[in-house]
Amino acid sequence: MERESAVACHDVTLRLGDRTVLSDISLSVAEGSFVGLFGPNGAGKTTFLRALLRLVKPVSGDITLFGQPVARGNPAIGYMPQSRTPSGAMLTGRDLLASGLSGAKWGLPWVSRAGMAEIDAALEGVDAVALGRRRLGALSGGERQRLLIAQALLGSPRLLLLDEPLASLDPARMREVALLLRDVARRLGMTVICSAHDINPLIGVMDTVLCLARGRARIGPVDEIVTEPVLSELYGVPVEVCHAPSGRVLVSADGL
Amino acid sequence: MLAYDFMRMAFAASACVAVLAGPVGWFLVLRGQSFAGHALSHIAFAGAAGAALLGISPLAGLLGAAVLAGGAMGLTGRDTGERDVAIGMVLSLAMGFGVLFLHLMPRPAVTATALLFGNVLGVSGGMLVSLAGAAVAGLVALGVLSRPLLFASLQPELAEARGVSLRLVSTLFLMLVGAATAECAQITGVLLVFTLMVGPGAAAQRLGLAPLAGIGCATVLALGEAWGGLALSWWTDWPVSFWIAVLSVAAFLLAGLRRL
Ligand SMILES: Nc1ncnc2c1ncn2[C@@H]1O[C@H](COP(=O)(O)OP(=O)(O)OP(=O)(O)O)[C@@H](O)[C@H]1O
Ligand SMILES: [Mg+2]
Numbered sequence: 001m002e003r004e005s006a007v008a009c010h011d012v013t014l015r016l017g018d019r020t021v022l023s024d025i026s027l028s029v030a031e032g033s034f035v036g037l038f039g040p041n042g043a044g045k046t047t048f049l050r051a052l053l054r055l056v057k058p059v060s061g062d063i064t065l066f067g068q069p070v071a072r073g074n075p076a077i078g079y080m081p082q083s084r085t086p087s088g089a090m091l092t093g094r095d096l097l098a099s100g101l102s103g104a105k106w107g108l109p110w111v112s113r114a115g116m117a118e119i120d121a122a123l124e125g126v127d128a129v130a131l132g133r134r135r136l137g138a139l140s141g142g143e144r145q146r147l148l149i150a151q152a153l154l155g156s157p158r159l160l161l162l163d164e165p166l167a168s169l170d171p172a173r174m175r176e177v178a179l180l181l182r183d184v185a186r187r188l189g190m191t192v193i194c195s196a197h198d199i200n201p202l203i204g205v206m207d208t209v210l211c212l213a214r215g216r217a218r219i220g221p222v223d224e225i226v227t228e229p230v231l232s233e234l235y236g237v238p239v240e241v242c243h244a245p246s247g248r249v250l251v252s253a254d255g256l
Numbered sequence: 257m258l259a260y261d262f263m264r265m266a267f268a269a270s271a272c273v274a275v276l277a278g279p280v281g282w283f284l285v286l287r288g289q290s291f292a293g294h295a296l297s298h299i300a301f302a303g304a305a306g307a308a309l310l311g312i313s314p315l316a317g318l319l320g321a322a323v324l325a326g327g328a329m330g331l332t333g334r335d336t337g338e339r340d341v342a343i344g345m346v347l348s349l350a351m352g353f354g355v356l357f358l359h360l361m362p363r364p365a366v367t368a369t370a371l372l373f374g375n376v377l378g379v380s381g382g383m384l385v386s387l388a389g390a391a392v393a394g395l396v397a398l399g400v401l402s403r404p405l406l407f408a409s410l411q412p413e414l415a416e417a418r419g420v421s422l423r424l425v426s427t428l429f430l431m432l433v434g435a436a437t438a439e440c441a442q443i444t445g446v447l448l449v450f451t452l453m454v455g456p457g458a459a460a461q462r463l464g465l466a467p468l469a470g471i472g473c474a475t476v477l478a479l480g481e482a483w484g485g486l487a488l489s490w491w492t493d494w495p496v497s498f499w500i501a502v503l504s505v506a507a508f509l510l511a512g513l514r515r516l
Contacts, residue, residue: 087288102403
């Protein structure tokens with residue numbers, strides 16, 4: 001497989017305040033891959049994604065996306081942040097998506113008919129057309145999240161950065177959203193980096209695993225990383241990886 | 257009532273004020289920054305009292321103090337918890353200075369009443385021109401700012417990732433709030449700025465309209481309340497600010513009823 005790398009980091013060190021979050025990490029993500037991003041709380045998953053958006057500047061090293069240096073406001077990146085601010089409770093989902101459509105441009109928040117059609121298509125893509133008509137304040141956390149996934153897909157980005165898109169979804173929905181992400185990514189040929197805490201819903205969806213812990217990064221194919229020794233070392237507690245007869249892999253940890 | 261020059265002036269002046277206060281108020285409510293708006297009105301009071309003491313036009317004092325203070329507020333971070341305390345401190349200090357300036361003035365009572373409760377019936381031709389100028393400038397600025405402002409208000413992290421400078425947007429917006437506050441203070445007085453700024457915006461938010469429609473609705477409400485207040489005051493001879501306050505609260509309550 002000779003593919004251009006979507007993300008390439010060379011000796012990147014990321015620091016927040018006086019805390020070094022990641023030190024000297026080098027990795028590359030092949031275009032078209034679906035990367036699961038894991039690591040304990042505070043490991044630097046959000047910081048890493050923000051560095052790809054140039055919201056955090058590396059103190060050393062360089063990051064390139066599709067061969068270009070990272071830049072603020074890159075339209076080729078779709079992003080779903082981790083913290084979901086609940087303002088605008090009286091607005092509808094479509095209003096929310098409309099506000100982000102070329103939302104960085106000066107002017108009136110006017111959305112053309114073509115823009116509205118794009119929003120409807122994005123909502124349809126994640127089966128959220130009905131949600132788009134409801135008020136944000138009346139949506140459950142998981143429903144809101146599906147809207148935000150639709151928003152991240154707007155403009156058909158080449159690289160999709162999702163910060164815990166599966167958090168606060170019920171187990172069935174988690175799997176459903178994970179499969180949906182996989183299908184959309186395949187259909188549009190997107191590269192996805194998706195952070196999560198629960199490995200199970202992403203089994204069969206992701207093809208690459210990126211682990212962050214104690215300032216270091218480790219990347220590899222799923223069957224190399226989702227193993228008892230690697231995960232136990234990563235989380236610092238014994239982790240069990242069971243291969244069910246159905247072919248599913250189940251991960252569970254003691255003391256987590 | 258339109259036969260009198262001072263009434264025509266008052267209607268024109270309150271129209272200028274309402275068309276700026278409505279849209280700015282809608283964003284103020286959306287962003288949950290009404291407290292900052294409240295503080296700006298008090299700072300504007302200190303500015304106006306200071307200007308009156310120095311013999312400058314109080315309107316210039318109102319505008320200058322509120323716009324500068326808005327800019328300063330925007331530049332000093334966005335940690336809301338701490339910021340509310342900081343705003344509260346500055347607000348008290350501003351009120352304190354306002355009281356001092358009044359104390360040093362030869363006829364404090366007249367100035368104080370006009371500043372605190374408004375003086376829409378005493379608008380001169382020159383003032384009308386300044387009010388209209390500030391309203392047009394404010395509307396143009398808001399027109400340019402509104403798209404990134406809406407995005408940054410609803411989804412700050414995402415807006416930042418797409419290249420919106422949160423600090424710039426928030427600073428420019430607070431300066432606009434300052435301008436709108438100063439304008440309102442002319443009509444309703446410093447103490448009742450909320451009635452024209454936050455009242456219409458909050459009522460429009462309650463109706464659950466899409467952003468542009470909501471902004472339009474807030475503008476119409478602000479205009480209706482200001483003109484309604486003037487008319488009612490003409491017939492009853494009670495203060496304009498009183499009627500605007502009553503209409504503003506009534507609109508807010510009615511907007512809530514519609515949702516039930
Ligand atoms: N402004 C800051 N100054 C100093 N340290 C910070 C700052 N913001 C975050 N940190 C620290 O940086 C580290 C990385 O944070 P980050 O949000 O990237 O973690 P995460 O892996 O996304 O965690 P979670 O799973 O909880 O979302 C954390 O230890 C956090 O305490
Ligand atoms: Mg995080």
